[in-house]
Amino acid sequence: MFRMFRKKATVFTLLFTMSLSQMAYASSTGEALSPKDAQTIDCNSCDLTINDEKKVSQDEKLFREMSVDLDKITLEKASGTSPFVYKIDYGDGSVETTEIRKASNGDIVMDVYDGDLHDTITKTSDGKLLLDGKEVVVESNTEVIAGESSNEDVSVASQYGRGSVYRTTPYKGKAADYTKYVKTIKKASVKADKVIRKMTISAISIILKNSIQELVPTTLPISALTAVAKRVKPAAERNAPNSKCLSYKLVKYAYKSNTKTDKYYKYTGAYYPKKNYEGGKIAHTFYEYNAIGL
Structure with missing residues (x-):
């Protein structure tokens, strides 16, 4: 079947794939809610065979497994049976190239290049994350401090069929409207x-x-954190050139008037290029919309 690649989904596709809850929200904002609803890889006017299209479709699924936002990806080179080459554009001149594949043991392997830099990121079939073949160790040192509005929290994805989507701007109201303190989450070392x-x-x-994924209800796209990553690198250069650890603190707030069906949250974060919250604070905020049917 012919498959058209695009950056943005058509209105018809959105309406066809969304749940009733998503339709109501999208109609009020004019935007898509999650990668699975609206994103496909931009093929950059490539002349693709049917087999090439199938391969890109398979790669899309792998990128989603890695939580990479497809609307940032452009196909650069289709190379037969070899891994295809893609470009990831993070904006502000930050561009990386990548190849992705599924190994025979079920692992997803993503090679990323930026000039002389090269990372091999592996998500194993049993859920572990490896960097250049070594496991990323998230120490069991999470500290959670409940706030006065902790009853506002929704932290289980499957609760009553609820789901969440995330982005770096509010889904409802403005930043100052998120006034109910839910909890503070602290992670002193991610090695x-x-x-x-x-x-x-x-x-x-x-x-x-x-690391943060274990603390939020559903799949968090890396687009919610790329702005942090872009600032962590120069902070590490200046303040922690030998550091192999990250740490962070997240403060979760609820919107001033959430309902039982629709819940909105803000995560105000402080990220550090060293363990134990050292190396210079990098402030960053992202938002969550939680509802039934997402």
Whole structure:
């Protein structure tokens, strides 16, 4: 069947794939809610065979497994049976190239290049994250401090069929409207066993995402964290040139008037290029929309 590649989904596709809850939200904002609804890889006017199209479709699924946002990816080279070459554009001149494949043992392997930098990021079939063959160690040192509005929290994805989507701007109202303090989450050490300043943006983003993922209800796209990753690298250069660890603090706030069906949250973060919250604070905020049917 003919498959058309595009950056943005058509209105028809969105309406066809969305749940009723998603339709109501999208109609009020004019935008798509999640990667699975609206994103495909831009093929950059490539002349693709049917087999090439199938391969890109398979790669899309792998990128989604790695939580890489497809609307940032452009196909650069289709190379038969070899891994295809893609470009990831993070904006502000930050561009990386990548290849992705599924190994015979079920692992997903993503090679990322940025000039002389090269990271091999592997998501194993049993859910572990490896960087250049070594496991990324998220120490069991998570500290959670409940706030006065902790009853506002929704932290289980499957609760009543609920789901979440994330982005870096509010889904409802403005930043100052998120006034109910839900909780503080602190992670003192995420160790990658590789010098932070020599990592690609993709690697830093995926490592942060993988760590934070256990603290939020559903799949967190790395786009929520790429702005942090872009700032972590120069911070590590200045303040922690030999550091192989990251740390962070997240403060979760609920929107001032959430309902039982639609819930909105803000995560105000402080990220550091060293363990134990050292090496210079990098402030960053992202938002969550949680509802039934997402």
